[in-house]
Amino acid sequence: MRKVFRSGEGMGIRLDSASAFPGAVISPHYDSLLVKVIASGKDMSTAAAKMHRALSEFRVRGVKTNIPFLQNVLSNHQFLHSTVDTQFIDENQNLFVMKPVQNRAQKLLHYLGHVMVNGPTTPIPVKAKPSSIDPVIPTVPMGDPSLGFRDVLLREGPEGFAKAVRAHPGLLLMDTTFRDAHQSLLATRVRTHDLKKIAPYVSHNFNNLFSLENWGGATFDVAMRFLYECPWKRLQELRTLVPNVPFQMLLRGANAVGYTNYPDNAVFKFCEVAKENGMDIFRVFDSLNYLPNMILGMEAAGRAGGVVEAAISYTGDVSDPMRQKYSLAYYVKLTEELMKAGTHVLCIKDMAGLLKPESSRILISALRDRYPDVPIHVHTHDTAGAGVAAMLACAEAGADVVDVAVDSMAGMTSQPSMGAMVACTKGTKLDTDCRRQQQNEEDEEVLDEREKMTNMKCLRWLSPLSPPHSPPSQVLKSLPRIEGRPGATLPPLDFDALEAGLRLLHGDDITEEDVMSAAMYPKVFQEYKEFTGSFGPVDCLSTRLFLDGPKIAEEFQVEIERGKTLHIKALAVGDLNKTGQRGVFFELNGQLRSVLVKDNVAMKEMKFHPKALKSVRGQVGAPMPGKVIEVKVEPGQKVEKGQPLCVLSAMKMETVVNSPLTGVVTVIHVNTDNSLEGDDLILEITAEE
Ligand code: MN
Numbered sequence: 038m039r040k041v042f043r044s045g046e047g048m049g050i051r052l053d054s055a056s057a058f059p060g061a062v063i064s065p066h067y068d069s070l071l072v073k074v075i076a077s078g079k080d081m082s083t084a085a086a087k088m089h090r091a092l093s094e095f096r097v098r099g100v101k102t103n104i105p106f107l108q109n110v111l112s113n114h115q116f117l118h119s120t121v122d123t124q125f126i127d128e129n130q131n132l133f134v135m136k137p138v139q140n141r142a143q144k145l146l147h148y149l150g151h152v153m154v155n156g157p158t159t160p161i162p163v164k165a166k167p168s169s170i171d172p173v174i175p176t177v178p179m180g181d182p183s184l185g186f187r188d189v190l191l192r193e194g195p196e197g198f199a200k201a202v203r204a205h206p207g208l209l210l211m212d213t214t215f216r217d218a219h220q221s222l223l224a225t226r227v228r229t230h231d232l233k234k235i236a237p238y239v240s241h242n243f244n245n246l247f248s249l250e251n252w253g254g255a256t257f258d259v260a261m262r263f264l265y266e267c268p269w270k271r272l273q274e275l276r277t278l279v280p281n282v283p284f285q286m287l288l289r290g291a292n293a294v295g296y297t298n299y300p301d302n303a304v305f306k307f308c309e310v311a312k313e314n315g316m317d318i319f320r321v322f323d324s325l326n327y328l329p330n331m332i333l334g335m336e337a338a339g340r341a342g343g344v345v346e347a348a349i350s351y352t353g354d355v356s357d358p359m360r361q362k363y364s365l366a367y368y369v370k371l372t373e374e375l376m377k378a379g380t381h382v383l384c385i386k387d388m389a390g391l392l393k394p395e396s397s398r399i400l401i402s403a404l405r406d407r408y409p410d411v412p413i414h415v416h417t418h419d420t421a422g423a424g425v426a427a428m429l430a431c432a433e434a435g436a437d438v439v440d441v442a443v444d445s446m447a448g449m450t451s452q453p454s455m456g457a458m459v460a461c462t463k464g465t466k467l468d469t470d471c472r473r474q475q476q477n478e479e480d481e482e483v484l485d486e487r488e489k490m491t492n493m494k495c496l497r498w499l500s501p502l503s504p505p506h507s508p509p510s511q512v513l514k515s516l517p518r519i520e521g522r523p524g525a526t527l528p529p530l531d532f533d534a535l536e537a538g539l540r541l542l543h544g545d546d547i548t549e550e551d552v553m554s555a556a557m558y559p560k561v562f563q564e565y566k567e568f569t570g571s572f573g574p575v576d577c578l579s580t581r582l583f584l585d586g587p588k589i590a591e592e593f594q595v596e597i598e599r600g601k602t603l604h605i606k607a608l609a610v611g612d613l614n615k616t617g618q619r620g621v622f623f624e625l626n627g628q629l630r631s632v633l634v635k636d637n638v639a640m641k642e643m644k645f646h647p648k649a650l651k652s653v654r655g656q657v658g659a660p661m662p663g664k665v666i667e668v669k670v671e672p673g674q675k676v677e678k679g680q681p682l683c684v685l686s687a688m689k690m691e692t693v694v695n696s697p698l699t700g701v702v703t704v705i706h707v708n709t710d711n712s713l714e715g716d717d718l719i720l721e722i723t724a725e726e
Pocket of ligand 1: 217388416417418
């Protein structure tokens with residue numbers, strides 16, 4: 038069924054049935070090639086369908102084909118259902134609008150080649166390599182996980198959910214491992230690829246959590262900016278894997294998940310789309326407790342149908358009578374406002390880890406006394422090491438939920454340890470009912486695996502990272518002051534116009550979620566789309582391959598979609614060619630493939646700088662390799678023999694290059710900071726007659 042002829046000999050492939058032509062491969066060794074495909078069927082549409090399939094299964098590499106055009110013709114309504122004359126093509130110019138070819142495999146090879154030649158694409162300021170050990174993924178029992186609080190929420194709505202939480206006898210936990218823990222310890226670099234692997238285990242074994250915090254804050258930004266993955270896809274995929282535990286996100290009040298001010302309709306739409314994608318609980322805060330910003334975020338979350346958790350940012354020390362600004366009265370007053378605004382859950386958000394046991398007792402008992410029906414949820418960071426003690430004090434004073442992280446991701450700037458909270462409350466009236474994970478050895482082993490899963494690939498070498506630079510850290514003194522809530526005066530965002538613009542730039546597969554990503558982070562989204570446009574779905578790669586690329590001779594598999602797996606073997610990295618590129622060779626599904634990758638380091642060094650010709654008088658070259666520190670002359674300047682022309686730094690010493698003759702400088706070939714090889718041309722002098 039497959040035949041390849043030389044061009045000019047003529048060629049025909051006759052297709053009697055579409056199934057007779059799976060994955061035809063045409064050799065690219067011919068400059069031009071004529072391939073004839075004939076499909077027949079009982080009617081036009083059957084024949085066209087067969088032809089469409091035959092064309093879609095062609096794999097022609099290295100030469101351009103008119104297959105996309107022919108596929109457009111085969112999808113054209115007029116072509117399929119009415120008569121067509123010679124004007125057909127002229128009248129249907131949209132036949133020339135080709136869908137971009139996906140070619141995901143080739144793009145991924147390009148990515149891997151790029152990493153093999155140039156190192157990680159994600160900024161990593163440490164030299165350590167990611168672990169080469171593949172973690173053992175704990176197994177989960179067949180069937181659905183046990184019911185959780187999400188089932189209560191879906192059945193009874195936010196108010197019923199809040200009642201159930203309040204009525205729950207023991208202490209409830211929110212696990213921050215998927216969000217704040219790795220935001221605090223690993224610069225938010227844990228990838229969806231790894232979260233997905235552990236998610237079924239979490240769903241089956243942690244079904245009694247209040248919630249799983251997995252989104253918002255920096256995760257939204259970093260997913261696109263550094264991990265080149267879609268934050269919405271993370272939410273969708275985790276939702277499928279964890280149907281029973283509520284998902285919780287952090288919403289920066291009127292700033293949603295961004296750092297800037299958005300028009301109000303953007304915040305409302307954002308919450309709506311987040312809820313549609315599986316978000317349940319919205320912790321709404323403003324770091325300055327600016328009520329108008331908080332109330333807007335609460336309205337947006339509430340209108341989307343989410344659980345509203347208004348969070349008071351805690352600072353100061355309520356147990357210190359000398360500190361009057363952020364006193365108990367301040368927090369009580371603020372709580373009153375948030376209760377009036379209709380929060381379902383009240384949160385104390387101790388973002389700096391300032392809560393001590395005594396202040397916890399004072400604050401939580403005061404709020405508990407005034408508002409016996411509202412669930413109280415406390416968030417802290419274990420920065421000072423007092424997190425467990427403070428959270429215990431909160432729970433004893435009447436808090437319903439506290440935030441913890443899995444042990445290996447707990448402590449330091451992260452949340453207090455889940456294991457410690459579970460152990461400290463065991464057998465008391467606050468029992469977290471997380472005994473199953475702690476009781477028998479086998480379970481502990483599994484828990485250990487979970488810990489490894491979340492941190493093993495990243496913790497070792499990413500932990501010295503400082504959090505990504507964020508604009509919330511700059512003092513923007515020069516910006517004009519805005520009176521009132523900024524979003525209130527901004528014109529509404531035109532989602533249709535934004536979507537149309539994105540389609541123009543990135544093609545037709547722009548989703549509602551993409552529009553929201555672009556609304557929140559326009560530039561980050563643009564760069565993310567460009568990156569994945571060139572390098573393909575890098576989120577399919579394992580974390581080690583993503584960060585470090587494969588070793589030579591390593592064989593591995595990449596599942597680019599369900600049931601579609603690439604078998605890849607890294608063969609070799611070629612020598613540097615004259616244009617600063619290297620060929621990287623792979624075997625892809627048994628076929629040899631190569632990509633050409635720019636060697637960034639070599640390109641920098643390869644200045645392609647002209648050499649000073651010794652035979653030409655007046656061409657001054659570098660006496661040794663070095664860096665240009667100063668050029669002391671200008672074009673047109675007269676110079677004497679022996680006059681300093683240029684200062685080079687070489688081997689930590691400065692070398693002055695003097696003029697070998699008297700004359701006029703005609704051309705200067707270097708700039709300050711240029712790195713030069715020996716004999717690289719510095720400048721040219723015309724001798725004075
Ligand atoms: Mn936090």
